Amino acid sequence: MTDRDPPRPGDVVPESRLREGGKNASGGDGAGADGIDRRALFRVGLTAAVAAGSVALGLGLRARDGHGRGKTLPKLKDHRVDKVQGALEMAIVRGPDPAANVRRAVEAMGGMGRFVKRGERVVIKPNIGWNRLPEQAANTNPEVVAEVVKLVAAAGASKIWVTDVSVNTPEQCFARSGIEKAAKAAGAIVVRPDAPAFREVDVAGKLLRTADILFPFVEADRVINIPVVKQHGLSGATMAMKNWYGMLGGQRVKLHQNIHLSIVDLASMIKPTLTIMDATRILLANGPTGGSLADVKQMDTIAVSSDEVALDAFGAGLLGLSPTSLGFIVEGMKAGLGTPEWRNLKFEELGG
Amino acid sequence: MFLWLRRCYQAVFLLFFLFLVFASTSQFIRGYDVQWFLEIDPLVTLTTALSSHVLHHTLLWSLPLIVLTLVFGRFFCSWMCPMGVLHHVLGHLGRKRKVLQRVEQNAPRSSHKIKYAVLAVMLGLAAAGSVQIGLLDPIASTWRGLSVSVLPAASNTAYGLYQGERHFQWGTLVTIVFFGALALNFVYPRFYCRVLCPLGAFLGLLSKFSLFRISKDPSKCNECDVCGADCQGAADPQGTVRVTECMVCLNCTKGCKRGGLAYRFLPALKLSKVETDLSRRKWLTAGMAGVAAVPLMRASDGVDPRPNPARIRPPGALDEPDFLAKCLKCDACMKVCPTGGLQPALHEAGLEGFWSPILIPRIGYCEHSCTLCGQVCPTGAITHLKVADKVGEMPAKPPVRLGSAFFDKGRCLPWGYNTECIVCEEVCPTSPKAIYFKVETITARDGTQKTLKFPYVDLDHCTGCGTCENRCPVVDRAGVRVSAANESRTPKSSMSLTGGRI
Numbered sequence: 001m002t003d004r005d006p007p008r009p010g011d012v013v014p015e016s017r018l019r020e021g022g023k024n025a026s027g028g029d030g031a032g033a034d035g036i037d038r039r040a041l042f043r044v045g046l047t048a049a050v051a052a053g054s055v056a057l058g059l060g061l062r063a064r065d066g067h068g069r070g071k072t073l074p075k076l077k078d079h080r081v082d083k084v085q086g087a088l089e090m091a092i093v094r095g096p097d098p099a100a101n102v103r104r105a106v107e108a109m110g111g112m113g114r115f116v117k118r119g120e121r122v123v124i125k126p127n128i129g130w131n132r133l134p135e136q137a138a139n140t141n142p143e144v145v146a147e148v149v150k151l152v153a154a155a156g157a158s159k160i161w162v163t164d165v166s167v168n169t170p171e172q173c174f175a176r177s178g179i180e181k182a183a184k185a186a187g188a189i190v191v192r193p194d195a196p197a198f199r200e201v202d203v204a205g206k207l208l209r210t211a212d213i214l215f216p217f218v219e220a221d222r223v224i225n226i227p228v229v230k231q232h233g234l235s236g237a238t239m240a241m242k243n244w245y246g247m248l249g250g251q252r253v254k255l256h257q258n259i260h261l262s263i264v265d266l267a268s269m270i271k272p273t274l275t276i277m278d279a280t281r282i283l284l285a286n287g288p289t290g291g292s293l294a295d296v297k298q299m300d301t302i303a304v305s306s307d308e309v310a311l312d313a314f315g316a317g318l319l320g321l322s323p324t325s326l327g328f329i330v331e332g333m334k335a336g337l338g339t340p341e342w343r344n345l346k347f348e349e350l351g352g
Numbered sequence: 353m354f355l356w357l358r359r360c361y362q363a364v365f366l367l368f369f370l371f372l373v374f375a376s377t378s379q380f381i382r383g384y385d386v387q388w389f390l391e392i393d394p395l396v397t398l399t400t401a402l403s404s405h406v407l408h409h410t411l412l413w414s415l416p417l418i419v420l421t422l423v424f425g426r427f428f429c430s431w432m433c434p435m436g437v438l439h440h441v442l443g444h445l446g447r448k449r450k451v452l453q454r455v456e457q458n459a460p461r462s463s464h465k466i467k468y469a470v471l472a473v474m475l476g477l478a479a480a481g482s483v484q485i486g487l488l489d490p491i492a493s494t495w496r497g498l499s500v501s502v503l504p505a506a507s508n509t510a511y512g513l514y515q516g517e518r519h520f521q522w523g524t525l526v527t528i529v530f531f532g533a534l535a536l537n538f539v540y541p542r543f544y545c546r547v548l549c550p551l552g553a554f555l556g557l558l559s560k561f562s563l564f565r566i567s568k569d570p571s572k573c574n575e576c577d578v579c580g581a582d583c584q585g586a587a588d589p590q591g592t593v594r595v596t597e598c599m600v601c602l603n604c605t606k607g608c609k610r611g612g613l614a615y616r617f618l619p620a621l622k623l624s625k626v627e628t629d630l631s632r633r634k635w636l637t638a639g640m641a642g643v644a645a646v647p648l649m650r651a652s653d654g655v656d657p658r659p660n661p662a663r664i665r666p667p668g669a670l671d672e673p674d675f676l677a678k679c680l681k682c683d684a685c686m687k688v689c690p691t692g693g694l695q696p697a698l699h700e701a702g703l704e705g706f707w708s709p710i711l712i713p714r715i716g717y718c719e720h721s722c723t724l725c726g727q728v729c730p731t732g733a734i735t736h737l738k739v740a741d742k743v744g745e746m747p748a749k750p751p752v753r754l755g756s757a758f759f760d761k762g763r764c765l766p767w768g769y770n771t772e773c774i775v776c777e778e779v780c781p782t783s784p785k786a787i788y789f790k791v792e793t794i795t796a797r798d799g800t801q802k803t804l805k806f807p808y809v810d811l812d813h814c815t816g817c818g819t820c821e822n823r824c825p826v827v828d829r830a831g832v833r834v835s836a837a838n839e840s841r842t843p844k845s846s847m848s849l850t851g852g853r854i
Contacts, residue, residue, distance in 0.1 A: 131719055131781075167779060167823075169690040169719055170516075171379045176721070196511045233789065234774040234805065253775040253825040257765065291720070291743075291783035 090347035101302035118156030123216035137281035142178035149186035161216035163191035205265030212249035231287035260327030309338030369434035387730035399478035408732035425562035435490035443541030476642020486680030497530030499687035556596035567619035572612035653702030661835035678733035685725035691716030713818025720781035755816030764831035776820035786813035
């Protein structure tokens with residue numbers, strides 16, 4: 001017996017069904033008498049409405065599914081400032097106080113006011129990749145980060161972000177590197193790489209088409225890169241250009257399959273306002289993670305330039321490497337990102 | 353007025369518990385003793401002391417609760433227990449409307465003595481060296497339910513804003529057990545507390561000696577039975593109050609309009625019933641069953657003979673038999689693990705180690721300088737290491753090893769596919785790096801010469817932290833994987849002669 005069958009004598013039928021059956025029966029009688037039934041009309045209307053609604057919903061949902069067609073991804077702005085005739089192109093300062101070195105180097109380059117105008121939003125990108133202490137030299141020196149934040153704030157920036165995508169657990173990297181505390185105290189907004197902090201952008205590189213990067217790099221008017229100088233097993237060294245790996249979400253470990261070209265792709269996508277290279281302590285071995293103080297060399301040096309290739313060539317020298325032995329420096333030069341012959345730039349070396 | 357006092361205590365303790373759960377992350381934990389609730393749990397103290405023959409110092413916190421129970425009875429269940437509060441509130445799910453129906457629901461039942469049998473089995477297991485109390489202990493259960501099931505679900509829904517994305521292998525089982533226990537309130541109010549809870553049973557036994565008790569003045573009773581309408585423990589206030597069941601919720605004192613029921617100091621002994629109704633024979637049988645279960649379990653899934661390569665224990669974990677004699681499976685270590693790599697074991701550690709912590713490096717690796725799992729472990733199953741001791745300093749002081757990394761040369765990109773990679777070397781946190789490479793020139797398929805870096809593992813430096821496996825770009829099963837071999841907690845696992853022990 002199906003649900004729709006009328007009850008037969010002898011069946012045990014629940015009281016509720018008996019009542020329901022009675023109602024239906026009387027309704028059917030009414031239809032027979034009038035020929036047209038309001039209830040039937042209502043049901044036709046309801047069916048039509050449901051059908052129309054489903055078609056509309058289906059079309060609407062299909063419109064949302066563009067298979068990527070017509071979806072335009074944002075491109076990063078050019079964050080560079082115009083060159084000033086006669087101004088210094090690179091400054092190298094040596095001295096025992098990292099913060100003072102940063103101040104002197106930026107001053108020599110014409111002051112932070114040359115790079116950051118009042119009201120601009122600035123993102124500062126240190127290396128906060130590893131769960132290490134400052135003296136282990138796996139991350140940018142927190143004093144350097146704090147000093148850069150202060151200089152940018154003094155130049156009148158309306159918003160200062162400090163951010164990075166850590167390789168180890170972010171909260172531990174941000175805490176143990178000392179950078180979160182130092183940057184906050186200096187007045188920056190520290191952005192941790194939580195899932196909602198990423199935006200998809202157009203890379204349009206030779207290797208990489210699109211990438212998820214931290215939102216401050218999309219929103220900021222000016223970008224300041226503050227890498228640390230370290231040995232790196234695969235690429236030879238990690239300094240300014242390689243530091244852009246730290247913007248990326250997603251499976252960035254895949255980039256190692258063609259590390260030099262992917263470094264140059266990223267460095268071509270983002271055109272930083274200024275790069276302040278932290279060589280206060282450099283990591284000579286077991287990089288980029290380090291861990292032992294035996295791997296660390298105290299250099300007490302800060303180098304500033306707008307030319308990342310030149311800075312990387314300078315940093316390679318500190319690590320005892322020939323710049324042209326590093327694939328990404330050669331590729332970066334070919335891509336027109338700068339010159340490894342940093343001595344050909346207008347530079348100044350200030351001793352301490 | 354005392355009812356409101358009780359509700360305040362319940363709210364305060366529940367909020368305090370939730371605060372401790374919430375604070376149990378690498379970001380907020382600082383020096384908080386987040387495991388305080390487990391440390392005051394006398395059953396945790398008793399079972400771990402029975403099984404391991406040592407008393408972990410933090411568990412001395414349970415002595416005050418034992419003393420308080422001897423004075424005030426089984427008040428813990430209705431005043432402090434976080435799961436008790438949840439059951440108290442959710443008891444309304446299955447609560448009948450009419451007073452007399454409720455009295456019927458709250459009548460003593462013979463099934464209520466099951467919890468004493470559960471307790472006896474647990475004590476038997478512990479006496480034979482296996483701690484299983486955490487599976488049913490209300491505090492461990494609530495901690496586990498919140499940290500493995502509820503909070504990850506909430507956090508993942510909120511874009512991982514709290515502790516990031518978290519996933520636990522078969523965490524669904526924890527969900528089913530946790531919410532299942534709460535749903536038992538549909539059968540009748542506080543089903544779990546009355547029938548299953550071994551901590552309630554233990555505190556009930558202690559209450560036999562309590563100085564303060566609910567007791568009834570028979571001269572004022574007109575046998576209206578209304579006192580039983582909201583009795584939390586089904587302690588039979590209508591008849592002779594059963595102190596082992598009474599949770600001192602004080603509802604009966606309000607229910608009795610004639611003032612016949614009161615919480616009194618040293619009432620006449622005949623006014624309360626102290627028997628548990630579980631016969632001595634059943635007590636013994638249950639206890640012996642627990643004792644016998646341990647060799648039976650170990651005859652099937654041995655602790656040692658065939659260790660599972662996936663049984664990678666947290667840093668500082670004791671040797672396996674000692675570990676199982678202390679680990680509660682409260683999952684506190686999994687909650688606090690910054691990478692989320694500590695996971696509840698299913699079959700990896702045998703039936704005995706079900707839900708105990710193992711590291712699954714593909715989900716999260718062991719952070720090089722982190723010792724939080726040992727910091728939160730309430731029983732010392734994971735010792736609280738100093739960072740310097742965990743990291744070690746080769747060659748004088750070897751590091752704490754969880755296992756060792758092995759290359760799967762068919763899946764590794766350079767070895768299997770002659771593709772540049774070396775991510776494992778990059779992220780390897782030891783110095784000198786345990787993963788190193790050799791540059792070799794090979795002939796590619798098209799006959800051209802290609803120079804590549806091929807990775808190797810140095811056993812002496814590998815700590816088995818699993819960072820390499822975690823970051824390996826080969827999706828699903830990585831090209832480099834950690835197994836428990838060479839873990840340092842026992843010389844039996846050592847693969848090399850470096851340690852000088854065989």
